[in-house]
Each structure stands twice: as structure tokens, then as C-alpha cells.
Amino acid sequence: MTNQRLVVSISPHIKNxxxxxxxxxxxxxxxxxATLWGFYQFGLDAVALVAVGITAACGTEAxxxxxxxxxxSLGDGHAVLTGLVLALLVPAGAPFWLVIVGAAMxxxxxxxxxxxxxxxxxxxxxxxxxxxxxxxxxxxxxxxxPTTAPIELKAQGAADAEFPRDAVLIDPSDEAEYKTADxxxxxxxxPIGVISPLLLLLGGLFLILRRVSRWQAPFGFLIGMGLAAGxxxxxxxxxxxxxxxxxxxxxxxxxxxxxCTDWSSTPVTPWGMFLFGLIGGGLAVLLRIAGLPYGAVxxxxxxxxxxxxxxxxxxxxxxxxxxSHA
Amino acid sequence: xxxxxxEFTKGLWEQIPPFRLVLGLCPTLAVTKSLxxxxxxxxxxxxxxxxxxxxxxALRNVIPPKVRIATFIVIIATFVVITELVMKAYTPxxxxxxxxxxxxxxxxxxxxGRAEAFASKNGVGRSLLDGLGIGLGFTLALAVLGALRELxxxxxxxxxxxxxxxxxxIPLGEGxxxxxxxxxxxxxxxxxxxxxxxxxxxxxxxxxxxxxx
Amino acid sequence: MRNKIWFMAVxxxxxxxxxxxxxxxVKGMTTPIIEKRILEQKxxxxxxxxxxxxxxxxxxxxxxQVLDLGKDARGRKQVTTLFLGKKGGKTVVAxxxxxxxxxxxxxxxxxxxxxxxxxxxxxxxxSQSETMGLGARVSNDAEPFIQQFGGMNYSDGVAMRSNGxxxxxISGATVSSVAFTAAVNRATVxxxxxxxxxxxx
Numbered sequence: 001m002t003n004q005r006l007v008v009s010i011s012p013h014i015k016n017x018x019x020x021x022x023x024x025x026x027x028x029x030x031x032x033x034a035t036l037w038g039f040y041q042f043g044l045d046a047v048a049l050v051a052v053g054i055t056a057a058c059g060t061e062a063x064x065x066x067x068x069x070x071x072x073s074l075g076d077g078h079a080v081l082t083g084l085v086l087a088l089l090v091p092a093g094a095p096f097w098l099v100i101v102g103a104a105m106x107x108x109x110x111x112x113x114x115x116x117x118x119x120x121x122x123x124x125x126x127x128x129x130x131x132x133x134x135x136x137x138x139x140x141x142x143x144x145x146p147t148t149a150p151i152e153l154k155a156q157g158a159a160d161a162e163f164p165r166d167a168v169l170i171d172p173s174d175e176a177e178y179k180t181a182d183x184x185x186x187x188x189x190x191p192i193g194v195i196s197p198l199l200l201l202l203g204g205l206f207l208i209l210r211r212v213s214r215w216q217a218p219f220g221f222l223i224g225m226g227l228a229a230g231x232x233x234x235x236x237x238x239x240x241x242x243x244x245x246x247x248x249x250x251x252x253x254x255x256x257x258x259x260c261t262d263w264s265s266t267p268v269t270p271w272g273m274f275l276f277g278l279i280g281g282g283l284a285v286l287l288r289i290a291g292l293p294y295g296a297v298x299x300x301x302x303x304x305x306x307x308x309x310x311x312x313x314x315x316x317x318x319x320x321x322x323x324s325h326a
Numbered sequence: 327x328x329x330x331x332x333e334f335t336k337g338l339w340e341q342i343p344p345f346r347l348v349l350g351l352c353p354t355l356a357v358t359k360s361l362x363x364x365x366x367x368x369x370x371x372x373x374x375x376x377x378x379x380x381x382x383x384a385l386r387n388v389i390p391p392k393v394r395i396a397t398f399i400v401i402i403a404t405f406v407v408i409t410e411l412v413m414k415a416y417t418p419x420x421x422x423x424x425x426x427x428x429x430x431x432x433x434x435x436x437x438x439g440r441a442e443a444f445a446s447k448n449g450v451g452r453s454l455l456d457g458l459g460i461g462l463g464f465t466l467a468l469a470v471l472g473a474l475r476e477l478x479x480x481x482x483x484x485x486x487x488x489x490x491x492x493x494x495x496i497p498l499g500e501g502x503x504x505x506x507x508x509x510x511x512x513x514x515x516x517x518x519x520x521x522x523x524x525x526x527x528x529x530x531x532x533x534x535x536x537x538x539x
Numbered sequence: 540m541r542n543k544i545w546f547m548a549v550x551x552x553x554x555x556x557x558x559x560x561x562x563x564x565v566k567g568m569t570t571p572i573i574e575k576r577i578l579e580q581k582x583x584x585x586x587x588x589x590x591x592x593x594x595x596x597x598x599x600x601x602x603x604q605v606l607d608l609g610k611d612a613r614g615r616k617q618v619t620t621l622f623l624g625k626k627g628g629k630t631v632v633a634x635x636x637x638x639x640x641x642x643x644x645x646x647x648x649x650x651x652x653x654x655x656x657x658x659x660x661x662x663x664x665x666s667q668s669e670t671m672g673l674g675a676r677v678s679n680d681a682e683p684f685i686q687q688f689g690g691m692n693y694s695d696g697v698a699m700r701s702n703g704x705x706x707x708x709i710s711g712a713t714v715s716s717v718a719f720t721a722a723v724n725r726a727t728v729x730x731x732x733x734x735x736x737x738x739x740x
């Protein structure tokens with residue numbers, strides 16, 4: 001076993017001088033504007049939650065590496081990213097233990113069993129998030145009033161912007177209260193890191209320009225959501241909010257640019273990525289309308305991740321190749 | 327040829343059904359929400375397994391090979407229904423906890439597997455020991471898995487609800503209840519089963535290494 | 540000889556016969572115990588709850604009657620148990636057990652009626668083998684599906700909303716809900732038909 005010359009590792013195999021560590025650091029940097037906006041809107045509670053999330057994820061990863069007798073993979077920063085993403089998807093009023101359990105579960109169940117990096121079939125932070133969300137459905141909705149928001153945080157349900165069903169079931173009069181521009185600029189109630197579509201869009205475009213992620217999946221996702229919401233709104237304005245409302249609330253933008261672009265749990269071919277996003281976006285709107293109590297976007301992306309192997313079969317035909325009839 | 331003791335003990339570790347044979351996963355995942363569900367299901371299965379093993383090995387020279395499966399199923403189903411009725415009469419709460427999974431013992435592949443692979447080829451004594459060993463191994467596995475999930479999920483251990491033998495292991499003060507629903511939900515069953523498999527593989531790897539050294 | 544067809548038939552037949560014999564023996568032994576247990580642990584607490592505050596004069600468990608429902612399609616005798624509560628010499632409340640075929644087997648239901656204002660006092664699932672998490676929710680007394688029967692007027696019978704009735708199904712468990720409602724409806728029919736004559740006795 002010691003004279004292995006060729007070591008085949010899990011994809012991505014692109015070799016151009018970039019390292020995994022740099023890609024992850026770039027992703028974290030792209031998340032920073034939205035994170036800082038969350039800190040501004042929700043104050044020290046949000047800072048503490050993010051710190052706790054990152055610490056818990058790194059601690060779990062270090063512990064498991066130690067127990068398994070492997071060299072620690074903390075250096076690539078993936079645990080930091082996982083903890084950060086998890087904390088950003090949790091509202092600022094959530095208890096600390098919720099984030100700790102979520103981050104630990106993300107690493108323990110979502111990441112480590114599939115190899116340290118690149119093998120996870122579902123985005124690890126989403127695994128952690130959905131485990132805690134299904135276990136403690138009330139705590140995961142502990143929203144707090146942001147510093148600047150045009151409307152007061154009213155009854156829990158009415159203000160749950162993420163919360164698909166509630167968001168969409170708001171009276172049309174309530175929807176009018178949310179001005180699209182306010183929503184876009186991040187003056188809304190929601191989890192810490194996802195309330196500012198503008199900053200997330202900028203961060204996502206930065207990632208695409210730095211070639212850390214591709215454009216197909218995020219834009220596919222946004223188009224899918226827009227189409228589904230547009231059709232739904234045209235058919236039944238009282239049952240389905242408008243496309244812009246769907247796109248600018250909840251974790252739609254976050255999901256599109258930071259969850260649909262994960263390296264290991266989404267397809268690798270261009271058409272595969274686009275279809276993954278398109279169907280995922282439609283599914284997210286469907287879940288928002290037809291009734292998940294929590295987290296339509298995360299669930300839609302998790303469901304699509306499970307179908308990733310199917311999308312990966314949609315490969316471009318090499319130039320000059322004739323379809324064979326075997 | 328194994329000794330009689332080995333015939334019995336193989337089911338407890340070497341061939342412990344859900345972990346090593348990876349058989350009987352349906353009840354393993356479904357009823358291990360609580361310790362009580364785990365051992366209750368395990369003992370019910372053990373009873374059916376021992377009885378069907380005895381009868382099938384006693385009749386092994388009479389049963390025509392072509393209709394053997396049909397005969398096995400009739401014998402197994404009989405003992406399952408007996409178990410179901412007796413449990414309904416004497417352990418009603420346990421029987422309600424296990425619900426439809428008691429009749430489903432008929433299609434538990436451990437039982438038909440032992441009938442086909444062991445009881446139909448070996449004597450009554452050996453088949454009895456085999457059934458008892460495999461059954462108790464199954465019980466042990468289910469009880470451990472049930473205890474793990476219940477403890478992580480609810481902080482309690484229900485030994486036997488009918489006799490009020492519940493233990494609260496993780497107290498959280500007045501009026502607050504510890505509930506980690508994921509662990510008692512179906513996905514938690516898979517995660518806990520995976521953790522148990524990991525643990526078993528670790529232990530056997532360690533012991534194999536220490537034997538080799 | 541073991542490969543002869545008649546021998547196979549004989550072996551299978553003998554095994555099946557012995558199995559049947561054993562089963563009928565066990566069933567005969569356990570049935571009275573199970574019935575007594577259901578009566579004491581399920582029916583009595585439910586009836587106490589449904590008839591709470593009515594100050595009935597009689598013990599409706601003691602005075603239970605067996606109602607002959609004739610024979611079913613396969614010629615087996617069908618019976619059910621009728622519980623009557625009296626006040627001032629008049630039968631005011633009644634409860635009886637009915638069943639209907641659900642998704643995984645029969646669902647047995649106890650329905651309690653208030654006879655004067657023709658209202659259902661409550662329903663209770665006595666036994667069921669429906670799918671866990673879906674149909675099996677009928678055995679949870681706090682389930683909205685079960686709760687909705689309380690106070691329902693039964694003079695026109697009960698039916699699912701999809702059939703023009705007043706009962707909302709458990710979502711994802713239509714078959715179980717329909718069966719449950721059918722059992723309750725059967726109880727209303729039986730009560731309408733039998734209770735006056737029973738009171739005269």
C-alpha cells in the first residue's frame with residue numbers, strides 16, 4: 001500500500017493552482033457583507049450565535065479527527081464555513097444550544113461519515129439545520145426585531161419572512177406593507193444572514209466572477225422560483241405572493257448563491273446544474289405554498305441534492321461523437 | 327462442526343442479526359423508539375424463532391422439499407398469531423406500542439432465514455440453541471438501539487410501561503422536558519444504526535488486531 | 540414418497556390442520572381476557588369521560604346488552620355490545636361498538652350518543668392496525684379528526700365532507716378516515732334502530 005503512485009481523490013479535479021482552502025476562504029469572504037448586515041440588524045446576539053456555530057463545528061471536526069486517528073482537516077476551513085452557514089440560517093433569538101447541536105450534527109452526520117471533504121451527498125450545514133428544525137420547530141422560529149425594519153415584528157407567523165407558508169399566507173394587505181425595495185435592501189425579519197438579498201447577490205456574483213462557483217445553478221434556481229411564483233400569482237393572487245416577494249424573502253437568495261453551488265452535493269455538468277437549480281426553485285415555491293411548516297428553500301435543495309446523481313448523467317456529447325445504438 | 331455452546335453464542339456477537347447479518351432491518355428501524363419497544367420486539371421474535379426452529383427441525387425429514395417454504399410459513403405464522411394473542415391479553419401496553427409490527431414478524435427474514443439455512447438441516451437441540459442465540463442477539467441489538475435512541479431523544483428509559491418502570495436519565499428541571507425529536511424520528515434510526523455498526527466494526531477490528539499482534 | 544403430490548398435500552394439510560387447532564385453542568383462551576381488558580381499560584374510562592356530569596342512575600358497564608346484528612355475508616354471527624345510561628327511568632345516553640375495514644384491518648370504534656338532542660358525545664378508537672403516523676392517528680384522542688365528532692348532530696347520519704357530510708379527513712389517511720366515519724355512521728344507524736326497543740325492555 002505504500003507504493004501507490006496514483007491517488008484518485010473525489011471531485012473536483014480541476015487543477016489550476018487554486019486550492020480547496022482558497023475557494024473556501026473566498027466563499028467565506030463573499031458571505032461577509034451579508035453576515036455583517038445581520039450583525040448590524042440583530043446586534044450582539046447574532047455575533048455570539050455565529051461565533052458559537054463556528055466554534056462548535058470546528059470543535060466537533062477536531063474531536064472526530066482525533067478519535068478517528070486522522071490528521072485534522074480543520075486547516076481547509078470547511079468546518080468554519082459549515083458553522084458559519086448554519087448560524088446564518090438560524091434566527092438571532094435562537095438559543096445557543098440549538099446552534100451547537102446543529103453545528104455538531106452537521107459535522108457528525110452530514111460531513112464526517114462521507115469522508116472529510118467533497119463526499120457529502122447533502123450540504124452538511126443543511127443536514128444540521130434540518131435536524132434541529134424538525135426537532136425543535138418552535139425554537140427555530142425565534143425571530144427578533146431588526147434594528148431597521150419598516151414594519152414592527154407582529155405576531156410570529158405574520159413576520160416569518162422565511163416561513164414559506166406563513167409568508168405566503170400573509171393577507172394581500174400585509175404583502176403591500178412589505179415594500180419590495182425594503183425587502184431587497186434587507187429591511188426584513190428573518191434568520192441572521194439571509195435577510196439582505198442585495199448583499200447576498202453581490203457576494204454570489206463575486207463568487208461567480210472569481211470562478212469559485214458557476215452561474216448555472218444560482219440563476220436556474222432564481223428563474224425557477226420566479227417562474228413558479230409568477231404562474232402561481234397569476235392564477236391565484238390571494239394564495240401565492242408575487243415573484244419578487246418570493247425571491248426577496250426567506251433564504252431564497254442565500255440558497256441560490258451559497259447552497260445550490262456546493263461542490264459535492266450538486267451536479268457538475270452545466271445543464272445538470274441549470275436543471276438542478278430550475279427544478280429546485282420551482283420545488284421551493286411549491287413547498288412554500290403547499291405547506292411545509294418550516295424551511296421550504298433548504299428542503300427543496302436537500303431533495304434536489306438527493307437527485308444529483310441523476311442530473312450528473314446529463315453530460316454534454318463530446319464533439320464528433322455519434323450516438324451509439326448498442 | 328461447532329460445539330453446542332458456539333451454536334448458541336454465535337448469535338450474540340459473530341452473527342448478531344441486524345448488525346452482522348443485516349437482516350430484519352424493518353422492525354429494527356421501526357420499533358426501536360424506546361427501550362421497551364426494542365426488547366419487547368426482540369423477545370417476541372425470539373419466541374417465534376425458537377418455536378419455529380424446533381418444529382421445523384423436528385419435521386425436516388417429513389416435509390417434502392418442494393413445499394417446504396409453504397410449510398415453514400404456516401408454522402411461523404401460527405406462532406406469530408399465538409404471540410400476538412398472548413401479548414394482547416397479558417401485555418396490552420407493549421402490544422399497543424409494537425402495533426402492526428407483531429403480525430409482521432411473519433415476514434421477518436431472520437426467522438425464515440434460520441428455518442431455511444439452519445433448522446431444516448440440523449437436529450432439534452442444535453436448532454433450539456441456534457434460535458435462542460440468534461433471537462437473544464436480536465433482542466440485545468434492538469434493546470441497545472432502543473435505549474440509545476430513547477435516551478438521546480427523550481432523556482428517559484421505559485423499561486416496561488405496564489409496570490411503570492420508567493427512568494428519567496436527563497432531568498431538566500420543573501416543567502421542561504428533554505426532547506430531541508430527530509432521534510425518535512425514522513431518520514434518527516438510520517443514524518443510530520450507522521453509529522452502532524461503526525462501533526461494532528471498530529471493536530472487532532481492534533480485537534482482531536490484538537489477536538494478530 | 541416425499542416427492543409424490545399426494546404426500547405434499549397430506550403434509551401441508553396436516554400441518555395446517557394442527558396449526559388451526561392450536562390457534563383456535565389459544566384464541567379461545569385469550570379472547571375472554573382480551574375482552575375483559577378492553578372493557579375495563581378502554582371502554583370504561585371513555586364512557587366515564589363521555590357521560591361525565593350526567594349522574595346516570597345505572598352502571599352502564601354492568602347493564603350492557605349484547606345486540607344481535609344477524610349474519611354477515613359469510614354466514615358468521617355478528618354481535619355488538621350496547622351500553623345504555625338511564626336517568627329518571629328513561630334511557631338518555633347510549634354507546635356502542637362498531638367496526639369497519641380500514642387500510643390495515645378492522646378499525647373498532649366506540650361511539651357515545653346523547654339521545655335527547657341527537658348529538659354524538661364522543662368517539663374512541665378501541666383497536667386499529669393502520670399505518671403508523673398516518674391512519675394510526677385515529678387512536679390518538681387529542682387528534683382533531685377524533686375531536687370533531689364531539690357534539691356532532693347525527694340525525695342524518697355522519698359522512699365525509701367529500702360525500703356531502705360534515706367530517707374532515709386526516710390528510711394522507713383518507714382510507715382510514717373513511718373507514719372510521721363509516722363505523723361511526725353504522726353506530727348511528729344501529730342506535731336509531733335499536734335503542735327505543737331496548738329501552739322498552
